[in-house]
Amino acid sequence: MISDRVRVRFAPSPTGYLHVGGLRTALYNYLFAKKNNGSFILRIEDTDRARFVEGAVENLIDTLKWSGLTIDEGPGNEGAYGPYTQSERLSIYQEQTQKLIDSGNAYYCFCSKQRLEEMREERKEQGAQPVYDKHCLHLSKDQIKSNIDSGLPYVIRLNVKPGEKIYVNDLIRGNIEFDSSTVDDQVLMKSDGYPTYHLANVVDDHLMKITHVIRGEEWLPSTPKHVLLYKFFGWEIPGFAHLPLLLNPDRTKLSKRQGDVAVEDYRSKGYLKEALINFVALLGWNAGDDREFYYLSELVENFSLERVNKAGAVFNLEKLDWLNAEHLRAKDNADLLKLLRNELKINPEVEDDFTDEYLVQVIEAMRERVKFVKEIVDTGIYFFTPPVNYDEASVAKNWKSDSAVNLSLLNEKIAELENPVKDDFENALRHAAVELSTGAGKIIHPLRIALSGVSGGPGVFDIAYILGKEECMRRIKRAIDKLG
RNA sequence: GGCGCGUUCGUCUAGUGGCUUAGGACGCUGCCCUCUCAAGGCAGAGAUCACGGGUUCGAAUCCCGUACGCGCUACCA
Numbered sequence: 001m002i003s004d005r006v007r008v009r010f011a012p013s014p015t016g017y018l019h020v021g022g023l024r025t026a027l028y029n030y031l032f033a034k035k036n037n038g039s040f041i042l043r044i045e046d047t048d049r050a051r052f053v054e055g056a057v058e059n060l061i062d063t064l065k066w067s068g069l070t071i072d073e074g075p076g077n078e079g080a081y082g083p084y085t086q087s088e089r090l091s092i093y094q095e096q097t098q099k100l101i102d103s104g105n106a107y108y109c110f111c112s113k114q115r116l117e118e119m120r121e122e123r124k125e126q127g128a129q130p131v132y133d134k135h136c137l138h139l140s141k142d143q144i145k146s147n148i149d150s151g152l153p154y155v156i157r158l159n160v161k162p163g164e165k166i167y168v169n170d171l172i173r174g175n176i177e178f179d180s181s182t183v184d185d186q187v188l189m190k191s192d193g194y195p196t197y198h199l200a201n202v203v204d205d206h207l208m209k210i211t212h213v214i215r216g217e218e219w220l221p222s223t224p225k226h227v228l229l230y231k232f233f234g235w236e237i238p239g240f241a242h243l244p245l246l247l248n249p250d251r252t253k254l255s256k257r258q259g260d261v262a263v264e265d266y267r268s269k270g271y272l273k274e275a276l277i278n279f280v281a282l283l284g285w286n287a288g289d290d291r292e293f294y295y296l297s298e299l300v301e302n303f304s305l306e307r308v309n310k311a312g313a314v315f316n317l318e319k320l321d322w323l324n325a326e327h328l329r330a331k332d333n334a335d336l337l338k339l340l341r342n343e344l345k346i347n348p349e350v351e352d353d354f355t356d357e358y359l360v361q362v363i364e365a366m367r368e369r370v371k372f373v374k375e376i377v378d379t380g381i382y383f384f385t386p387p388v389n390y391d392e393a394s395v396a397k398n399w400k401s402d403s404a405v406n407l408s409l410l411n412e413k414i415a416e417l418e419n420p421v422k423d424d425f426e427n428a429l430r431h432a433a434v435e436l437s438t439g440a441g442k443i444i445h446p447l448r449i450a451l452s453g454v455s456g457g458p459g460v461f462d463i464a465y466i467l468g469k470e471e472c473m474r475r476i477k478r479a480i481d482k483l484g
Numbered sequence: 485g486g487c488g489c490g491u492u493c494g495u496c497u498a499g500u501g502g503c504u505u506a507g508g509a510c511g512c513u514g515c516c517c518u519c520u521c522a523a524g525g526c527a528g529a530g531a532u533c534a535c536g537g538g539u540u541c542g543a544a545u546c547c548c549g550u551a552c553g554c555g556c557u558a559c560c561a
Binding site: 178192323443 | 489499507508509521523554557558560
């Protein structure tokens, strides 16, 4: 047994940002770990120096932290099996590779890029698998030594014996059979001394006592290489679970070209982390019932690898928006107040000099009407600054020739009110309507325009109450002046 | 081309041989509520379960084949 305790890892490469597909992979790893009282480990796979992006690791960790997926071991949070950054583990890979060379399961290769290309081309034409032809496998010790001494660049390759069956037992897909003849003599060590993913992930997973490898489906075809490596090393094979892909609307692998793929994009657009996590969890997994709303802790309780789907799932924004609204409404005023303050802070159109009491009233008026916190500011802008102009369609529909007269009387009534509450505004308006022998609606709609500039939103008396007597009177007067 | 994986409403999905005239959710449409917009409630449209063969008294569910889609096929991960 590898370990009694479940240990899983999320192993991204720091190429810029956290992809939403990566977030889901991280999430499923996290859920599986927590459900089984295990550890969730972050490992940075930075073995490709050409693709390294400055600041990417920090960004990755920051985004993961924002999402609430706390790691038990990882860079900056060293456990017993570090370091957790592969570029800091080079000597380990070298040492392990030497074992493979000594046992004949790996070998030096000095082939040039050009020869490799020509060989692959030829094989493809013949309709054969474009795998390496083992040209360097039979080099003598002396030849190898003299090649190395003369400074010839080389790589170390995996020595795959053809004609054997390799079985991968996937926790989601069941038993999968591969023919070793279709498995390439994969490069294990690159000529720059860095390992490839295949070598590094097997070595690290073993050394870090990883019990389950939960990763994207794109890794399924290379899993036989990994299984072979475990065998050659004489190590126990961990459980594999290959997750279905996240898809673009055209059902290709989710990519940048067809929309936002970075978690930080969604974060900056104002999506709640609760909603993103909830949404992404449901893309490929469900508990077997009709439940759709989950908090992270509830996902942990209910998660199981057995219930992960096999087919890819389209990343559908409409449902994400709905879930965002659901989570927003589930939040209490204190949480929303914090979020609203943040929005006000970054909005150049408004000055945040409002009291908590005022903002909480706005929140209660708006929470049922928005999907995003920032919408409270965007569509409820009149709570923060008086309307500068009035929505044309609304004016055309509801501002009639008698509106100015009606509102003038209303303003007189409001002037008489002392510390009015919501009902006082309503009573004032209804009294005005009676005096004018008109329907309340004839005044309500113009009042709404005067106060907010638009025709939608919270109840007009709620708006009036929140704005307060003086501000209402100012806005009514202004509307009469401007709209006549 | 080769290898692998997959295929239930537009989308996410339930369904593991009879409970299924295939259920839910998002979105869409209509109605109710109503000062507006939402929210909420109700109703509706929407899937011959990719196709073709089997197995079985009975198949979305098991088997085989085909098609289509996707992934992989690097000294990238």
